[in-house]
Amino acid sequence: MGKHFVSQPIDPIAPAGTDLPAAFKWRDVLLEVRALRKQWRGTKEDRGDVYLKRHWYEFETTDGRIATVYFDRAAKPGAHRWWLYAIESVE
DSSP states (O other): OEEEEEEEEOEEESOOTTSOOSEEEETTEEEEEEEEEEEEEEEEEETTEEEEEEEEEEEEETTSOEEEEEEETTOOTTSOOEEEEEEEEOO
């Protein structure tokens, strides 16, 4: 089916700060982490200084999909910090 751009907030089950939680709630779907495939960090530059902005994760779900999510360190208080960037089926 391919990769689908989503860019929607998700809710971690048992939030763990910037560490990857075991599962997320997206719409009415539970995305459970089976295996972490890769992780990386995104930075931004401001007036010559480099800041850590996002923690990125790509993982396989228990139902076989591949999800790319990120934790936004720069989110305002009360705003969503975890986002589902993209999801793909492996059929």
